[in-house]
Amino acid sequence: MTVNDDSFTNWKNREEIAESMIPIIGKLHRERDVTVLLHSRSLVNKSVVSILKTHRFARQIAGEELSVTETLPFLQALTTLDLGPSQIDIAMLAETYRSDDRGLSVAEFTAEAVAGATGDDKIERREPRDVVLYGFGRIGRLVARLLIEKAGSGNGLRLRAVVVRQGGEQDIVKRASLLRRDSIHGQFQGTITVDEANSKIIANGNEIKVIYAGDPSEVDYTAYGIKDAILIDNTGKWRDREGLSKHLRPGIDKVVLTAPGKGDVPNIVHGVNHDTIKPDEQILSCASCTTNAIVPPLKAMADEYGVLRGHVETVHSFTNDQNLLDNYHNSDRRGRSAPLNMVITETGAASAVAKALPDLQAKITGSSIRVPVPDVSIAILNLQLARETSREEVLDYLRNVSLTSPLMRQIDFTSAPDAVSNDFIGSRHASIVDAGATKVEGDNAILYLWYDNEFGYSCQVIRVVQHVSGVEYPTYPAPVV
Structure with missing residues (x-):
């Protein structure tokens, strides 16, 4: 057998292992609301090649490639545990296990490392939190993609409606088309259909009501069955507390601005100061x-x-x-x-x-x-x-x-x-x-x-929304402070 044959055989073996990981990752996400990460990158709904490339990416930052043969045992160990909603980084599990000298088995080490997500300590799954997008431009559509992607477990955030000004003929069809195809970020991952009669876009089974309004004062969200929602303002038209307060209509509990806030509106950068958000704060900005x-x-x-x-x-x-x-x-x-x-x-x-x-x-x-x-x-x-x-x-x-x-x-x-x-x-x-x-x-x-x-900014916006909605689940192993 030649060296090339050895390389090809090794690749096929790793492909097979990555393929076996997909149903485990999917089941953990759907049934337990557990997101499997690799160096903070989600492996949910990823292809075989994407999983292998994500493992290889570790070489750039950690100095050596992380193999699926190393991470699979930790993934398998997770299936034996009574896990609650959480994010679990199998790369961090593998690397911290490598430096642990106590002689624990993979199963024992994994159970200890994610103990906060099991048994009496685990978080109970929460009811979905309604989200409304006010504006449907570049950031609005990317935020929509992320919300739809994260709705796979049936928990967390649920995009209920998009509020826009009425355009010309086939307005909803054109807006759905812009969600479906993007010249920079590519095709939407999934299926999109349009229900013109009921003014709805159905994306991966998520029914999104398209509400036409020229001003926040025109909308009563409870008329659409929306309650305690977080409204994300993507227009940037209102930047101060007085202007953004217009969104606090029936059905809306909090307003998040995707632009720098003015005056006393808190500017939040997730990871840095999101823990300073007061529980009763109804208006905040995700800065720029x-x-x-x-x-x-x-x-x-x-x-x-x-x-x-x-x-x-x-x-x-x-x-x-x-x-x-x-x-x-x-x-x-x-x-x-x-x-x-x-x-x-x-x-x-x-x-x-x-x-x-x-x-x-x-x-x-x-x-x-x-x-x-x-x-x-x-x-x-x-x-x-x-x-x-x-x-x-x-x-x-x-x-x-x-x-x-x-x-x-x-x-x-x-x-x-x-x-x-x-x-x-x-x-x-x-x-x-x-x-x-x-x-x-x-x-x-x-x-x-x-x-x-x-896109990177839209991800930060989603993290802030998850935090204020109470569906930002802890990560294991815990990051090093």
Whole structure:
């Protein structure tokens, strides 16, 4: 047998193992509301090849490839336990088991590591929480995709309605088509049908009522059987408490804004300050995509090294706010053609840091350049640290933060030497540290942070909504603080 034959046989064996994992992962998700993760990446509804690629990705950040032969025993051990709703990272189980010297079996170690999700300690499955989307643009449709994806267990969040202004003929058909096909993020994973007579879009069995209204005051959500819902405002039309309060209509309990809030509206970056949300707070903001990209790594660096001052320069993809061709615009420069120019503009991300990290005393400044790409941006975070360090130390630290810390869902890490913006379309992290571009000299560190300003941000929005709705389930093994 040749070396090539050996490689092919090994691949086929791993394919077979990954194939055997799929029904286990699906059953845990549907029957117990358990999401199986691998280095914080969900394996639910993933293909054989996707599972194998996710295992291989560990090589970039952990230094060596993680094999399905290592993780399968932990997955099998989970099926023997009386698990409650939770997220369980089998990569973390495998790696912490590797360093454990007590001689425990895989089954014994797994039972101990996820004990908080079993027996009397487990969380009971909750009734679904109604969600309404107000606006159905770029972020609205991606949030809809995520809500539909996460409805597979029948618990958690349930997208009940979308509120939009009435368009022309076949309005609902066109909106369904935009949900079905996306030029950047690809095809919707599943089936979509339209019930025009009842003004509904049915996506993977989820009946979504399309409500036409020109103003929040026109809608009584209880008329559609919606109660205690979380409304996600994707329009950005109202940014302060007074304006967003218009959404607090019958059937709506809380309002979440997908843009920076003004005045006393809390700006929340999940992973950093979501635990400061007061239980009775009805209005909050998820800040901006750039704020979500820079605040988690800024917090990580401040916690370890201290930060005296900093500047963030974002090279940002163009957005719907800009013109395709030169035309009148209220803002300076944004009237010039977005696909043909680099456009210098302002960013509120730097000033928003103070809301998310009130204990950070460092002055952070910022500016932005819009560039002719439709998605994925990069933030260049230039920091003066409180102590000197080295490039190797910073990279080792950030790699570990991305793998095992409470920020592992916010911060990703790549050492790929040829990485470019397209590689990060669909990333579910708030930002990705580019190891190859990182520069450190003495007390100065420059981090290059990629982020999918559409999809990665939408994932952060969903995490905030899960938290305020009470369906954000704990992760095991617990992240290292």
